[in-house]
Amino acid sequence: MNIVDIAKMAGVSSAAVSRYFNNGHLSEKKQEAIRRVVEETGYRPSVQAQTLRTKKTKMIGVVVPKVASASIGKIVEGILSILNESEYQMLLAVTQNNPQKEVEYLSAFHERQVDGVILVATVFTAAHRRVLKELPVPVVIVGQYLSGYCCVFHDDYHASYDLTKLFFEKGRKKLGYLSALQKDKAVGAARYKGFCDAVRDMGCADLVGNTVTAAFTVASGYEKTGELLAKCAGMDGLICATDTMAAGAMQYLQEHHIAVPDTMLVAGQGDSDMARVTAPPLITVHYSYEKSGVLAVQMLMELLLHEECVTKEVKLGYRIVEL
Amino acid sequence: MNIVDIAKMAGVSSAAVSRYFNNGHLSEKKQEAIRRVVEETGYRPSVQAQTLRTKKTKMIGVVVPKVASASIGKIVEGILSILNESEYQMLLAVTQNNPQKEVEYLSAFHERQVDGVILVATVFTAAHRRVLKELPVPVVIVGQYLSGYCCVFHDDYHASYDLTKLFFEKGRKKLGYLSALQKDKAVGAARYKGFCDAVRDMGCADLVGNTVTAAFTVASGYEKTGELLAKCAGMDGLICATDTMAAGAMQYLQEHHIAVPDTMLVAGQGDSDMARVTAPPLITVHYSYEKSGVLAVQMLMELLLHEECVTKEVKLGYRIVEL
DNA sequence: CCGCTATGTGTTATCGGTTTCATATACGCC
DNA sequence: GGCGTATATGAAACCGATAACACATAGCGG
Numbered sequence: 001m002n003i004v005d006i007a008k009m010a011g012v013s014s015a016a017v018s019r020y021f022n023n024g025h026l027s028e029k030k031q032e033a034i035r036r037v038v039e040e041t042g043y044r045p046s047v048q049a050q051t052l053r054t055k056k057t058k059m060i061g062v063v064v065p066k067v068a069s070a071s072i073g074k075i076v077e078g079i080l081s082i083l084n085e086s087e088y089q090m091l092l093a094v095t096q097n098n099p100q101k102e103v104e105y106l107s108a109f110h111e112r113q114v115d116g117v118i119l120v121a122t123v124f125t126a127a128h129r130r131v132l133k134e135l136p137v138p139v140v141i142v143g144q145y146l147s148g149y150c151c152v153f154h155d156d157y158h159a160s161y162d163l164t165k166l167f168f169e170k171g172r173k174k175l176g177y178l179s180a181l182q183k184d185k186a187v188g189a190a191r192y193k194g195f196c197d198a199v200r201d202m203g204c205a206d207l208v209g210n211t212v213t214a215a216f217t218v219a220s221g222y223e224k225t226g227e228l229l230a231k232c233a234g235m236d237g238l239i240c241a242t243d244t245m246a247a248g249a250m251q252y253l254q255e256h257h258i259a260v261p262d263t264m265l266v267a268g269q270g271d272s273d274m275a276r277v278t279a280p281p282l283i284t285v286h287y288s289y290e291k292s293g294v295l296a297v298q299m300l301m302e303l304l305l306h307e308e309c310v311t312k313e314v315k316l317g318y319r320i321v322e323l
Numbered sequence: 324m325n326i327v328d329i330a331k332m333a334g335v336s337s338a339a340v341s342r343y344f345n346n347g348h349l350s351e352k353k354q355e356a357i358r359r360v361v362e363e364t365g366y367r368p369s370v371q372a373q374t375l376r377t378k379k380t381k382m383i384g385v386v387v388p389k390v391a392s393a394s395i396g397k398i399v400e401g402i403l404s405i406l407n408e409s410e411y412q413m414l415l416a417v418t419q420n421n422p423q424k425e426v427e428y429l430s431a432f433h434e435r436q437v438d439g440v441i442l443v444a445t446v447f448t449a450a451h452r453r454v455l456k457e458l459p460v461p462v463v464i465v466g467q468y469l470s471g472y473c474c475v476f477h478d479d480y481h482a483s484y485d486l487t488k489l490f491f492e493k494g495r496k497k498l499g500y501l502s503a504l505q506k507d508k509a510v511g512a513a514r515y516k517g518f519c520d521a522v523r524d525m526g527c528a529d530l531v532g533n534t535v536t537a538a539f540t541v542a543s544g545y546e547k548t549g550e551l552l553a554k555c556a557g558m559d560g561l562i563c564a565t566d567t568m569a570a571g572a573m574q575y576l577q578e579h580h581i582a583v584p585d586t587m588l589v590a591g592q593g594d595s596d597m598a599r600v601t602a603p604p605l606i607t608v609h610y611s612y613e614k615s616g617v618l619a620v621q622m623l624m625e626l627l628l629h630e631e632c633v634t635k636e637v638k639l640g641y642r643i644v645e646l
Numbered sequence: 647c648c649g650c651t652a653t654g655t656g657t658t659a660t661c662g663g664t665t666t667c668a669t670a671t672a673c674g675c676c
Numbered sequence: 677g678g679c680g681t682a683t684a685t686g687a688a689a690c691c692g693a694t695a696a697c698a699c700a701t702a703g704c705g706g
Binding site for chain 4: 335336337338339342347348349350353372374375376377378
Binding site for chain 2: 046057074096108248250
């Protein structure tokens with residue numbers, strides 16, 4: 001069943017059928033004739049043929065570092081909640097934190113001729129910039145700031161800063177910080193810098209070195225908490241780059257009979273479910289992950305429609321959560 | 324840059340270039356000539372045009388109820404880990420637990436002419452069966468058993484049965500069960516039935532009624548635990564259909580100063596990170612979610628290659644986890 | 647009543663490949 | 677040498693839509 005068959009059955013030309021589906025000018029009479037045939041046959045135009053001719057795939061490509069993660073899961077759900085209402089579909093690629101793959105998938109999307117790309121990024125290398133520059137379609141970056149590109153990101157720095165200040169307000173003096181890799185500019189560098197600047201502003205510049213870097217897993221949080229405690233005697237507050245790490249820290253503290261919050265106050269960041277099920281619950285920071293996904297698609301849609309977008313950078317707020 | 328341009332530059336026909344990319348018979352000389360031109364120009368055949376002609380999109384559609392969920396996230400990662408190594412791409416749709424949407428997306432995939440579909444399902448309605456029957460491409464179902472279809476699922480029943488038995492072995496007598504909706508045959512019905520049969524086999528058939536149904540959230544687990552405790556006085560063990568619910572239960576118990584595990588032993592199912600960060604950790608069941616995703620894609624690939632698949636149903640094992 | 651624009655409609659080229667078909671050449675064998 | 681078979685190759689049809697173009701008709705102002 002192709003457009004020509006339908007045209008014959010309705011006694012019109014194939015162009016008329018095409019116009020029927022694309023809001024072209026068409027007399028009432030023919031519209032009715034075509035509608036009847038379409039209903040009878042259940043005919044739907046071939047997406048492939050349309051794509052070949054129009055160069056529009058109605059697909060957007062989304063690249064994420066992983067998907068089994070609370071924060072990224074929320075971003076993806078935000079993206080899909082908007083896409084669901086549109087005629088667009090989503091191609092998803094997961095890089096498993098491999099920057100090489102990130103570049104590969106962007107190229108694959110290029111070949112597939114997706115109409116646009118959303119990149120949930122962690123680090124940027126020269127290779128990234130090169131591939132991004134060559135992409136002939138609009139891109140929106142989520143979670144990181146990259147100069148010259150449309151991006152939606154979080155105020156990691158101030159959130160971390162405020163969180164650290166809060167620890168001082170609660171009377172904690174000897175803070176430690178469990179960090180993510182510095183090459184991750186947002187979750188790694190910015191959050192750590194917030195901690196550093198806050199302790200400096202409080203006149204405790206010596207705390208800046210009270211840090212250890214962990215991976216984004218509970219197990220790593222557990223292990224690195226041990227290292228941090230060994231390194232910094234007398235710690236009474238622990239701030240972590242993510243809730244996952246903080247949950248690992250809680251495990252460690254409990255096993256080693258260090259009382260939370262009496263002896264040690266613990267905070268994570270991300271406001272995940274996990275932060276609420278430890279005992280006691282973590283102090284944490286709510287970043288609007290789902291919202292960032294939503295905004296990213298909306299920006300992308302604007303780019304797709306108008307070829308340009310006034311708001312190029314969106315920094316989202318945060319909220320400290322104490323249960 | 325299309326195939327004709329390349330052909331001209333290499334001094335051959337467009338058919339020769341097509342054969343070059345499709346392992347057709349071609350003389351060394353021409354192969355070399357084409358290779359040079361392709362390298363110089365960076366030419367890549369248009370996926371759209373290929374698709375139009377061959378009817379193969381090299382895309383598979385994946386439908387999931389949600390993505391910000393530990394178990395489903397793992398399934399999706401399993402799927403992608405295999406897809407990454409192939410030339411296939413993944414179209415992802417999220418139904419937000421709306422069976423209506425499930426049907427919609429299957430149709431959308433149909434139109435997009437994906438080569439195959441993986442359906443991570445929760446419930447099956449008559450509408451599901453109808454749409455599935457009309458799908459002209461292979462389908463693999465994950466997480467549920469559906470007669471007549473290729474499916475990969477878990478032994479929910481025996482896992483839940485064994486878990487319940489374990490509670491008796493640990494000397495618990497008055498058990499309660501926090502269930503999922505019964506129309507979810509796997510997580511809802513099968514797990515509950517495992518509980519029921521186990522308590523009956525232990526001569527405690529009266530416990531069968533000690534149940535309340537909760538949603539897949541921490542908050543719901545919290546709330547329904549209250550209801551369950553009000554309903555069943557003297558409970559000393561609580562088994563939940565999922566870790567998420569169980570984490571909510573832990574919250575409730577802690578707030579109401581009910582000692583875990585002394586007064587109340589608590590178990591979840593799913594072996595998520597969340598089960599390991601409550602204090603104390605939950606008893607839980609490990610289902611191989613990632614593996615189920617992997618197997619599903621592998622079955623689908625087999626179906627794509629041979630049009631048929633010998634192993635139609637795969638039931639995966641489980642392992643009870645006590646930390 | 648003429649010419650101009652606006653609208654409706656069909657014809658046909660086009661998007662960029664793959665595949666069929668016909669033809670050409672080389673090879674092996676009787 | 678003749679014939680069957682295997683391999684190499686290009687011309688052209690084809691996949692199923694859209695869009696440029698041509699043309700017809702209608703409405704309208706002068």
